[in-house]
Amino acid sequence: MEEQFGVRLEKLKKLSALGVAPYPYRFEGAQRFAAIIAAHKEKSAEDLKQADVDVRCAGRILSIRSMGKSVFMHLSVGEDKLQVYIRKDEVPEKDFAVNNLLDIGDIIGVAGTVFKTHTNELSVLVKELTFLAKSFHPLPEKWHGLQDKELRFRQRYLDLIVNPDTKDIFRKRSRIIQSVRRFFHERGYVEVETPMMHPIPGGASARPFVTHHNALNIDLYLRVAPELYLKRLLVGGMEKVFEINRNFRNEGISLMHNPEFTMIEFYELYRDFNDYMDLSERLLMDLSRELLVDDTILWQDKRIVLAPPFQRVKFMEIIGEKSGLTTEQLWDESHVKEHIKKHFPEEPPPPTFGKMLELLFDAYVEKTLVDPTFVTYYPKAISPLSKASRLDERETERFELYVAGMEIANGFSELNDPLEQRKRFEEQVRDREQGDDEAQRIDNGFLQALEYGMAPAAGEGIGIDRLVMLLTGAASIKEVILFPLLRPRE
Numbered sequence: 001m002e003e004q005f006g007v008r009l010e011k012l013k014k015l016s017a018l019g020v021a022p023y024p025y026r027f028e029g030a031q032r033f034a035a036i037i038a039a040h041k042e043k044s045a046e047d048l049k050q051a052d053v054d055v056r057c058a059g060r061i062l063s064i065r066s067m068g069k070s071v072f073m074h075l076s077v078g079e080d081k082l083q084v085y086i087r088k089d090e091v092p093e094k095d096f097a098v099n100n101l102l103d104i105g106d107i108i109g110v111a112g113t114v115f116k117t118h119t120n121e122l123s124v125l126v127k128e129l130t131f132l133a134k135s136f137h138p139l140p141e142k143w144h145g146l147q148d149k150e151l152r153f154r155q156r157y158l159d160l161i162v163n164p165d166t167k168d169i170f171r172k173r174s175r176i177i178q179s180v181r182r183f184f185h186e187r188g189y190v191e192v193e194t195p196m197m198h199p200i201p202g203g204a205s206a207r208p209f210v211t212h213h214n215a216l217n218i219d220l221y222l223r224v225a226p227e228l229y230l231k232r233l234l235v236g237g238m239e240k241v242f243e244i245n246r247n248f249r250n251e252g253i254s255l256m257h258n259p260e261f262t263m264i265e266f267y268e269l270y271r272d273f274n275d276y277m278d279l280s281e282r283l284l285m286d287l288s289r290e291l292l293v294d295d296t297i298l299w300q301d302k303r304i305v306l307a308p309p310f311q312r313v314k315f316m317e318i319i320g321e322k323s324g325l326t327t328e329q330l331w332d333e334s335h336v337k338e339h340i341k342k343h344f345p346e347e348p349p350p351p352t353f354g355k356m357l358e359l360l361f362d363a364y365v366e367k368t369l370v371d372p373t374f375v376t377y378y379p380k381a382i383s384p385l386s387k388a389s390r391l392d393e394r395e396t397e398r399f400e401l402y403v404a405g406m407e408i409a410n411g412f413s414e415l416n417d418p419l420e421q422r423k424r425f426e427e428q429v430r431d432r433e434q435g436d437d438e439a440q441r442i443d444n445g446f447l448q449a450l451e452y453g454m455a456p457a458a459g460e461g462i463g464i465d466r467l468v469m470l471l472t473g474a475a476s477i478k479e480v481i482l483f484p485l486l487r488p489r490e
Contacts, residue, residue: 008136011101018097020131027109027132029056033080036114037122045116055124057082058109058132060161061102062139071099072123075108079164083123084110095129105135153478154486166479172291173468173480177244179290180264180464183283189240189266194229196222196246202446203227205382205438206249209259222248227385227459228446230267231414235454242266244464255476256406258484262464271458272387272413273397277374280401280409280460281308284372291471298473299404302370310372310401315361318375322364331394336360351435354381369402384424384440386412403470411460418450 012022036055040048059075059082069088074081088096090112102108109130117123140162152159152166159166181191199218201208203225211220226245233241244264251257268275288295288306295307316330329335333353340347340356344363350356357379369375377395380388386396398412415421422442431439468480478484 004138005136008103008134011103012134015098015101015131015134018094018101020094020098022131023133024130027056027058027130030058030109031055033057033059033075033077033082036082036124037080040114041122043116045120048115051114053114054111055114056109056111057124058107058130060107060135061104064102064104073102075110076161079167083117083121084112084126085115085117085123086110086126086129091126091129095126098129098131102131103135103138105137105139106131107133107135149478150486153484154489156482169468169472169474169480170482172472173464175291176287176468176471177464179287180283180462180467181244183286184240184242184264184266187240189242189268190238192230192233192238192241192243194223194226194243194245198223200441200443200445202440202443203229203385204247204249205384205440207251207438209248209250224249225263225461226265227461228443230265231454231457231459232446232449234267234269234414234457235449235452239269240267253485256466258465258477258481260485261477261481263461264464265459265461267414267457267459269455269457272456273376273399273411273458276411276458276460277310277312277376277399277401280374280411280462281310283462284308287467287471297404297470299370299470300475302404304371304404306372306403308372310374312374312376312399314377315357315375315379316377316395318365319357319360322368323360325360330357330360352381352431352439354379354431355436358382366402366407367405370404372401372403374399374401380424381427383412384428385415385421387415388420406466406470407463408466408470409460409462411458414454414457414459416450416454416456418447421450422447 016022036057040053059077061073062076062081063074065072071086073084073086075084086096086099109132110124110126111128112124112126115123115125140158197211197220199220201221201224204227206224208221208224211222213220223245225247226243230241230243242264244262246260247263248260251259253259284306285295285308292306295305297304297306316327319325320327320330325339336353336356340350340359344359347359350359376399377389377392378386378398379394380396383396383398386398389395389397396412400407401409415424425440425442428440429442465477465480468474469477472480474480
């Protein structure tokens with residue numbers, strides 16, 4: 001790499017000696033490769049010769065094939081590439097001298113005439129060549145496929161240069177976010193922004209990142225969820241709100257987890273969790289019809305249909321079905337503790353009953369939920385912000401949507417009784433004292449807002465990153481985040 005850098009640096013010096021501006025400010029009139037290709041790909045060589053069409057375009061050099069007084073190059077912009085042909089007798093002497101100092105990876109602009117080669121490849125016969133930027137490092141040897149995953153994530157710009165599939169994923173991600181935003185705008189939701197630094201971390205059971213504000217001399221926490229601020233807006237009478245937000249959770253990294261991730265959270269007054277399960281089905285149906293064929297995705301050789309209605313199962317019942325335990329046994333903390341000790345001896349003992357139930361769900365149930373499934377009626381012990389179930393006081397009106405073994409969404413009928421909410425927060429504090437460092441804390445500011453009265457409401461969060469994984473078939477969350485968090489190298 002050092003040798004390549006030196007050789008290319010010398011070429012840059014020679015370009016400067018020719019009077020070439022090594023980093024010009026602009027390139028006038030560049031046309032998109034896609035537009036050039038679409039306009040002329042169906043024309044015959046004779047038609048193009050007769051039309052004598054002039055174009056101007058610019059891109060990165062992906063290949064160079066030199067034959068002395070003539071050179072073929074492939075230029076690339078985004079996912080499109082176009083061949084250019086430089087002949088010594090067709091360009092100014094200085095331009096051909098510049099051509100001799102080019103490397104794969106350099107960026108150039110050309111002006112010329114569209115034609116087709118004898119192999120029928122659409123190309124540009126160059127009349128002018130403009131140097132735009134030098135690449136001091138060679139591209140990966142096989143520019144059509146960078147395979148080192150860690151290098152792809154660490155140097156995403158290389159991944160984008162050489163892997164068309166990567167660019168396609170992030171174009172789809174942009175379309176998905178646009179479509180989600182449009183879905184809620186069309187239904188009258190107001191898009192809002194809430195703080196990313198909180199005096200008290202809340203809205204989700206997660207370990208926060210801590211920072212410090214110098215001027216106020218206070219510690220703050222990066223947002224784990226916007227929920228408690230969005231519900232303040234419901235108290236204020238904003239009937240429908242949503243936020244596409246970045247959240248930060250100080251947790252492990254896996255195929256499904258990145259400490260910094262994107263969600264949409266949305267809330268509506270006078271609705272309950274049943275309404276939001278229906279809304280979730282409509283959202284996924286709209287997205288699948290826009291992005292998929294036949295509402296179907298292929299996930300690790302499994303065909304998954306996203307057309308509603310989705311299956312609905314109860315949390316305790318599905319654990320019982322998969323584990324062999326009865327519902328009565330699952331509600332017995334001592335029985336659950338003994339079951340975990342016997343069947344999961346390698347696991348650290350969960351500090352609370354809620355954590356025990358979560359372990360059983362993760363072990364027995366989660367990966368089996370391949371087809372779209374709403375898991376409903378979560379226990380109060382793990383749902384501190386959810387309204388109690390009308391069917392069983394031990395449970396709440398909460399659901400999580402699972403597809404392809406991944407949690408995609410989490411929603412519930414919102415707990416709007418400030419007295420009950422304080423009691424739930426106090427239970428969370430006791431859970432923290434027992435060793436659950438993800439348990440929530442008492443947020444008196446939020447409780448004060450509830451004390452002014454909040455109408456019945458439903459709320460939900462959907463993980464954008466996992467939604468993109470689902471709709472693009474990406475097996476890792478790192479594939480759908482442009483710059484995932486990685487351990488620094490020396």
